[in-house]
Amino acid sequence: MSNVAATRDGYGEALLELANNPKVVVLEADLGKSTKSLHFRKAHPNRTVSCGIGEQNMLLVGAGLAASGYIPFASTFAIFTERAFEQMRNGVARPNLAVHVCGSHGGTHTGTDGSSAQSIEDLAIFRTLPNVIVMHPSDIVSTKILTMQLAESNSPSYTRTARNKTPVLYEGKEDLIKIGKGIVLREGNDVAIIACGVMVSESLKAAEQLAQEGIHATVVDMHTLKPLDGQLIDQLVSTCGSIVTAEDHNIIGGLGGAVAEHLASNSPAPLERVGVPDRFGESGGADEMLEVMKISSPFIAEAAQRAIKRKL
Amino acid sequence: MTWNVEDLEETARKCRVHIVNMVHRAQAGHPGGSLSEIDLLTALYKTQMRVKSDEPTWGDRDRFILSKGHASPGMYAILAEMGFISVEDLSSYRVLGGICQGHVDMKWCPGVDFSAGSLGMGLSFGMGTAIAARLEGSQRQTYVMLGDGEIQEGSVWEAAMAAAHHELGNLNVILDRNRIQNDDFCEAQMRMFDIPAKWRSFGWNVKEVNGHDMNEILEGLEFLGNNNDGPSIIIAHTVKGHGISYMADNPAFHGAAPNDEQYHQAMIELGEVAQ
Numbered sequence: 001m002s003n004v005a006a007t008r009d010g011y012g013e014a015l016l017e018l019a020n021n022p023k024v025v026v027l028e029a030d031l032g033k034s035t036k037s038l039h040f041r042k043a044h045p046n047r048t049v050s051c052g053i054g055e056q057n058m059l060l061v062g063a064g065l066a067a068s069g070y071i072p073f074a075s076t077f078a079i080f081t082e083r084a085f086e087q088m089r090n091g092v093a094r095p096n097l098a099v100h101v102c103g104s105h106g107g108t109h110t111g112t113d114g115s116s117a118q119s120i121e122d123l124a125i126f127r128t129l130p131n132v133i134v135m136h137p138s139d140i141v142s143t144k145i146l147t148m149q150l151a152e153s154n155s156p157s158y159t160r161t162a163r164n165k166t167p168v169l170y171e172g173k174e175d176l177i178k179i180g181k182g183i184v185l186r187e188g189n190d191v192a193i194i195a196c197g198v199m200v201s202e203s204l205k206a207a208e209q210l211a212q213e214g215i216h217a218t219v220v221d222m223h224t225l226k227p228l229d230g231q232l233i234d235q236l237v238s239t240c241g242s243i244v245t246a247e248d249h250n251i252i253g254g255l256g257g258a259v260a261e262h263l264a265s266n267s268p269a270p271l272e273r274v275g276v277p278d279r280f281g282e283s284g285g286a287d288e289m290l291e292v293m294k295i296s297s298p299f300i301a302e303a304a305q306r307a308i309k310r311k312l
Numbered sequence: 313m314t315w316n317v318e319d320l321e322e323t324a325r326k327c328r329v330h331i332v333n334m335v336h337r338a339q340a341g342h343p344g345g346s347l348s349e350i351d352l353l354t355a356l357y358k359t360q361m362r363v364k365s366d367e368p369t370w371g372d373r374d375r376f377i378l379s380k381g382h383a384s385p386g387m388y389a390i391l392a393e394m395g396f397i398s399v400e401d402l403s404s405y406r407v408l409g410g411i412c413q414g415h416v417d418m419k420w421c422p423g424v425d426f427s428a429g430s431l432g433m434g435l436s437f438g439m440g441t442a443i444a445a446r447l448e449g450s451q452r453q454t455y456v457m458l459g460d461g462e463i464q465e466g467s468v469w470e471a472a473m474a475a476a477h478h479e480l481g482n483l484n485v486i487l488d489r490n491r492i493q494n495d496d497f498c499e500a501q502m503r504m505f506d507i508p509a510k511w512r513s514f515g516w517n518v519k520e521v522n523g524h525d526m527n528e529i530l531e532g533l534e535f536l537g538n539n540n541d542g543p544s545i546i547i548a549h550t551v552k553g554h555g556i557s558y559m560a561d562n563p564a565f566h567g568a569a570p571n572d573e574q575y576h577q578a579m580i581e582l583g584e585v586a587q
């Protein structure tokens with residue numbers, strides 16, 4: 001885990017590889033340098049559409065392209081995809097047009113830009129839209145593979161990437177990665193920690209901490225929030241008996257919400273959710289923010305202890 | 313009233329020093345659009361704004377809305393020069409718990425009237441404050457600073473149309489026409505053609521000025537004060553990064569901090585340290 005890289009660079013790399021498909025087009029809203037679509041733009045200016053600082057326009061231009069047989073990939077900061085939420089709802093999801101939206105710089109981990117840039121609700125809102133795939137990959141390799149798989153899917157999608165570097169987890173393990181399938185990164189029978197994005201490596205750290213206290217945790221990378229891998233969750237309930245979720249997102253409606261919904265309807269088990277405690281962020285360093293928001297590895301470990309205590 | 317242009321220029325120079333200090337210390341932030349707007353902000357605050365630095369929430373104050381909220385170092389610099397915050401407070405820029413958040417935020421910093429950071433929102437908010445002033449029978453003014461990249465947002469034009477419809481003579485815009493946005497020059501990202509004609513056709517009073525010439529800026533502000541039959545805008549032609557040679561007209565310094573060597577160079581150019 002010594003290697004680190006930013007998931008947004010995985011998005012940029014995927015677009016370059018996808019360029020072999022002449023139907024792939026890239027849409028930008030003056031943040032290509034940041035979301036990393038700039039590499040595609042440089043190599044394929046003719047298939048790159050600059051929409052200026054106009055996110056609402058961009059998503060519907062994407063819808064028009066998708067309805068005309070193209071495969072549009074549109075990106076901006078996660079927070080500014082939210083500005084075009086209704087365009088996504090009525091113009092993309094409702095007609096089920098495969099526009100692929102990537103929101104970079106998601107979560108409080110984005111850091112010193114402060115609360116206006118730290119989206120903590122994107123996963124929740126896009127998850128409420130029928131037809132839409134929602135993902136938040138944890139490392140550069142999985143971001144690249146999952147983005148490339150999107151080009152084969154016929155569904156619209158929202159993928160959140162992160163600004164800052166995080167450990168590379170899947171080098172040489174590309175075969176494990178598939179849209180809609182959670183990945184078990186570590187196995188233990190006492191508790192299962194289900195995480196997404198930046199919080200996956202925090203969860204691995206927490207599991208290490210717990211192991212020193214004699215507690216054995218399973219850690220799952222649930223990179224796809226929708227469709228949710230319910231089968232895996234059911235298995236985790238039967239092997240571990242208690243669940244913790246961990247996300248750099250509001251505690252309401254994101255991964256924790258999705259898992260809670262599944263558990264309530266299928267296999268109830270004690271669940272502790274680690275997430276942003278229903279408050280806006282502020283300026284701070286990436287790691288500082290995980291502390292301030294009470295979502296860094298020690299908080300995950302504490303949540304695991306609580307979940308285990310609640311087992312019958 | 314007549315103003316001493318040299319005093320204004322000296323205040324703007326000090327603000328430029330604050331701006332470079334802030335982004336250098338934070339090793340992050342937005343120097344380019346702060347340096348392009350600062351002569352305008354200096355003149356606006358020093359000569360027009362009816363505000364009380366010891367009572368920042370005074371209800372009948374003029375409102376200033378930095379809609380391009382990323383250019384916050386410029387705003388913090390003038391707020392420090394006006395006494396709303398201290399020069400020491402500027403060290404808190406982008407620091408955990410600091411009042412100088414990455415993007416200007418009314419919940420964090422005295423003297424800030426709008427929580428910005430998402431482009432294209434400030435003019436609508438400003439329209440709300442202008443209507444409130446009219447409802448109260450107050451003469452107070454609202455000033456909104458927009459970026460030229462920012463006016464690509466459709467919501468800006470919703471507000472522009474509505475403000476003219478409601479004949480909001482107390483609503484004033486200053487457009488920082490520095491010709492550069494995030495990724496590149498505006499011309500490459502989204503051509504905007506005849507910007508003055510666009511605003512005129514939306515029913516606004518329009519005047520163009522050189523945004524780095526204090527005399528022209530003062531004329532522009534006077535124009536805003538004299539035209540009260542409807543909303544007014546001055547389109548200020550500026551240079552992004554103005555005042556620091558290697559930042560000037562350079563898209564790379566939209567959102568990048570100078571390194572130590574570049575910082576030293578900037579301090580020489582601003583007359584803070586000897587060659």
Ligand SMILES: Cc1ncc(C[n+]2csc(CCOP(=O)(O)OP(=O)(O)O)c2C)c(N)n1
Binds near residue numbers: 053346460
């Ligand atoms: C709605 C929205 N989209 C994108 C951004 C990201 N962004 C921050 S600054 C910027 C460029 C702004 O250019 P301009 O308005 O010309 O400002 P200036 O050149 O004066 O800094 C962009 C795209 C944002 N803050 N808000």
